[in-house]
Amino acid sequence: MSVIAGIQKLQSYISKQIIGQEELINRLLLALLADGHLLVEGAPGLAKTRAIKVLGEGIEGDFHRVQFTPDLLPADLTGTEIYRPQEGTFHFQQGPLFHNLVLADEINRAPAKVQSALLEAMAERQITVGKDTYQLPKLFLVMATQNPIEQEGTYPLPEAQLDRFLLHVSITYPKANEEAEILELSRKEARQNYTFDAEDYKPIGQDVIFAAREEVLNTYMSEELQRYLIQLVLASRDAEVYGSDLAEWIQYGASPRATITLDRCARTQAWLAGRDYVVPEDIQSIAHDVLRHRLILNYEAEADGITTNKVISEILTRVAVP
DSSP states (O other): OOHHHHHHHHHHHHHTTSOSOHHHHHHHHHHHHTTOOEEEEOOTTSSHHHHHHHHHHHBSSOEEEEEOOTTOOTHHHHEEEEEETTTTEEEEEEOGGGSSEEEEETGGGSOHHHHTHHHHHHHHSEEEETTEEEEOOSSOEEEEEEOSSOOTTOOOOOHHHHTTOSEEEEOOOOOHHHHHHHHHHHHHHHSTTOOOOOSSOOOBOHHHHHHHHHHHHTSBOOHHHHHHHHHHHHHHHSGGGGOHHHHHHEEEOOOHHHHHHHHHHHHHHHHHTTOSBOOHHHHHHHHHHHHTTTOEEOHHHHHTTOOHHHHHHHHHHHSOOO
16 A cells, blocks of 8 residues: 555544544644644534544554643643652653643643643753653644633643644534534444444554655745745735834744745645645645634724734735745
8 A cells, every 4th residue: 555545544434423523534644744743723523623534543652631720730741750669759741732742731720830741842842851762652632622611710721831733723603504414423433333334444554644744845835935935924024015014913923933834734744635745725725724813912902803824814815936
């Protein structure tokens, strides 16, 4: 089986169990193949937890869910030193971050000191406890969720942490026909002897994922498209070039991580579509999710009801497409 066939089989496996959230499935695969992390925002009951759990079942690796709460401690994520009196030594007990797939459920319910415990893990794939540094698994993906409705008792994520998320995905409710399919699947799962028919699906190996990442990096992007991609990010920093209104809305533009992410995700999007080259639509289709959490608007823009989505749409409209 080819590498692309293996990833397509994984995508099909997830799609049969997650209905009405095609964009979330696509973004999960983007994060997996672009070697990044995902922040998902959506109302309760939209299969956020189910999606990464099914992804974990579809690949060879382990999955762990962490419910973020106000009383969570950094050591609850990273692990801690345990003293062994018989030996008179300390032994490091690994925390939940030492899994391949980690769900940080309702991440904004934990205070900043807990959220900051993720910074080193997400950026450098390692954890430092005291004087010792421990490497995380080579395949490591954090999917964090936020509830946009209930904000009582939540803490805003620091900009430094937000920037470490590859994508910020905002998901919505399914359509009527999709809701009917969800009902049917729910009835099947409620039956005592129901087993999911995955056509004898076997989880794909991590070697397939690493091979896919190599092929993604080799996907061709022309110099013209690369300049276009860079200009999209620069437009968020030097907004006055594209209009005084943009300059009045944006307080801080996107960091170089946005450029790297846009490049990597555009190549991944093209590869998933079965192409070995990038087209402008690949960049445009993921621009909102790449930039949404990296732009900081000023007070006047927020007071006027201007959203980051609107600003990104304006940038896409005003920057010339090659």
